[in-house]
Amino acid sequence: MTGNSPNHAQRRPQVIIICDNTDELTGVIEIVEAHTDAYRTVFHWEETAELIVETNPPIILMAKNDVAGSIEIYTELSKQGLLNYPHKNILLCENKESGIAFKCCMKDIFSDYFVHKPMYENYRFRMILHNALNQVSGSNKSAQLQEAHFGKIDDKLRVLIDDVAQYRTKTEDNFAQTRDEIAKQQGHNDVQKQMLEQLREQHINPLMSQLEHQLTSSVELLKSQLKDKQVSIAELSALLTEKRVPRSVSAAQMQPAKEEPATPPKPVSAAQPAKPEVPKKMRILVVEDNEIYREMLLKILREEDHITEYATTGLEAVKLLKKKKFDMVFMDLFMPELDGYNTTKNIRTFKHCKTLPIIALSTNRNKELIRKWASLGLMGYITKPSTKLAILKAIDKVQGSYNTAH
Template sequence: MDVAMARKEIEHIERHPKVVLLCNKVEELSGVSDIISSQVSAFRVLTKMHDIKEVLLESAPLVIIIAMPSVSASIELYRQLAQLGFLDYPHENILLCENKESGVGFRCCMKHVFSDYFVYKPMYENYRLRMILHNALLRCKNAHDTTHIREEHFGKIDESLKQLIDDAAVYHVDAQQTLTNARKNLEQAKGVNDIQTALMKELRAQHIDPLLDQLEKKLAMSIEELTNNLKNKQITLAELSALLIEKSLPETTRSATEYAAEDPSDKVIALTNRNIKIMVVEDNEIYREMISKILIDEGHNVEAVSSGLVAIKKLKKQKYDMIFMDLFMPELDGYNTTRNIRNINHCKNLPIVALTSNKNKELIRKWATLGLTAYIAKPSTKHSILKTVEKAKRALAS
């Protein structure tokens, strides 16, 4: 079989793929393609930039696997696609690299440039690739479910919480049945003679039955408390996002004229009609540049920094209209950076938008107590980013 035929067999032509493999040498990735195609039918290999852009735009694949000749080339391709706005939707990205660059691949994942990496030269652990792809698809499913919940707004309980509540109820029934069986067995138990049977009955009445009654009562109270606690935690990150971002925002961005009809204040008109000065605080270079480009393309004045400490220094010297800030950063995280910013006189009411993929609801709530204008889950969409800018303008005008 010649190379042309091999290439034809390897390239998949799925019109709306859920998984895409971006590379420039298809023949070197036949083993990888075979593994992926055996696991996911909606899969396609793409080598040309025109095809890549078209598929990303039309299909928004859940998982993007990149295998360029070097890690730096893969990063550059992903950066380029992000800057062009083709990746502004929830997705997973997996890096394929050679063994000699596995350390670089690991560092990229630790810095959240890629979701995961796999060494395909040499390819010893094909089951690991299957597991990486399986987990990536699961995470994507959860991300899309979260988006769906956010669109429906409030009153929802996520599936994991439902399961916990159901498990608590099942545990209660099982424990109750165990106690019932214990009582029944004790009642049926008899001694070897009438005297021993009488002693056992007296022991049950005075000690064992009261103990079981107390245990049953405590069990019921514990299960009730557990269930109530679970229900009290039913607000998901998606709902918190809706609370912070969408509740007070109009569905579409209105013009300055429409705002003027609603509120004739010159300040409102000016702020909703002008571009603002925005600081982006994000240690992930690709994500930092992607957000910056979206804002710059809208005409805003953007300054991007890679750490909270740098942000604090700049804020002490000059004023900004709003901040986009990551939660996890080296040296100083988003929460402590925000706490320090609030101590700066002209920053006490500065609109701050939280950026994070972290699912620790308590941590997000704690951060929100410092005053957040909005919360955006990573990866962020262009729509959500621009929507929060409009909200910040309204906050500044009020």
């Protein structure tokens, strides 16, 4: 990706990104791509003006190297009368310019702003973009997303996550300000100055660093735990509207058959037994306590004509697997009553579950924890939120290794 050419040459974009280069916009562009194919990055004034005149893009992302540059370009476009149509304008900025960006939005210069350098709160940007697309399209729901899904997502939880993130930023700023104030304190003579310096180096600074680390770590853990409890509308929408990628088995069956001369079937050698037939319809158990993610996963599996059942807790899964046989299992790591690791440990004691293919699901990236779980025998691991393609690839992998021992 270069800073001199557009990342996407969509002729009639819904979203345009006005920037100096795309080197630091990778995460932003990936999120935009998840929402719409109709987007384009532009760099030069002539190109930007011409595109706006021709297409009137309903969403404009201002992502110049600094806020001043974004304001300058947007102001000039307005003065030229190029923006006299309904649109949403979102300002992207660095963390150090978030205060200026906030004031710009308060004065209605921009519809919203997002700190993308560093890009910590990508879910907030997904939500901003999702809402903007809905508003400009005049729709209250995303494409192919059922109205019922909206009520299932806890708005209070999402607000709480944003509050926690803002609290962490404020905490870091407060610590930095306190350090500056302490550093400014000076004694009245050389002895006092020396004592203050020793006090800062030996006691105050180490204590401040320890407190800051403990507090920010605790806030980050809280934010992570809150995120584990939600699947954003934007992520869910992107997954449900993703182009369907058929399983390799289904794709092979859809190919037109070539007419060949009839030949007698070859006898099966005793030394080479026939390979077991890969089931076209898999019996799949989904073990997941998050209702939104579970329903999304079940929808994808049913669209592929698989037979599905689900359990909402590890204990429920153990009871179900003790009575029934499945071809594979999608299992979450963190669940009430019994987590994924201990659920797997329990079902491996069942004779018919010794080699049952299990695909692990989790937002947790703790390598030691995953390695411990994998020691019980996992067919694969998918991080959440996951894509439809990742889920179908996991099924492909199981079908590719299928044998009668399952």
